[in-house]
Amino acid sequence: QVQLVESGGGLVQTGASLRLSCAASGRTFFSSYVMGWFRQAPGKEREFVVAISKNGERTYYEDSVKGRFTASRDNAKSTLYLQMNSLKAEDTAVYYCAASSFPLLAEKESLYNYWGQGTQVTVSS
Secondary structure (H helix, E strand, O other), rough: EEEEEEEEEEEEEOOOOEEEEEEEEEOOOOOHHHEEEEEEEOOOOOOEEEOOOOOOOOOOOOOOOOOEEEEHHHHHHHOOEEEEOOHHHHHHHHHHHEEEEEOOOOHHHHHEEEEEEEEEEEEOO
């Protein structure tokens, strides 16, 4: 069992930056999981944001965040990060991290085994 806890959300203005963290604990070999970030805006379904490979060398971003968001991971600390720059009002959502035992970078929710509880990001215009 893997427990994931997100942090770092908050209320910011358009154009600001935030860095989200996701700490993993439990019976986990963090480096054995592909990790992902998803988000759910009010009234919308949860959507994929980015996936990062087990060693952090490869990433796959949803088009709307390319060039603004950067995912990284520190396997020694069992922690996943999401650096979000140039935030827009449409980035407002609850952000979730997730762990996948699927060997490839994946955007399908069903391929992720473990989920955090989410952290709220609100961008005011």
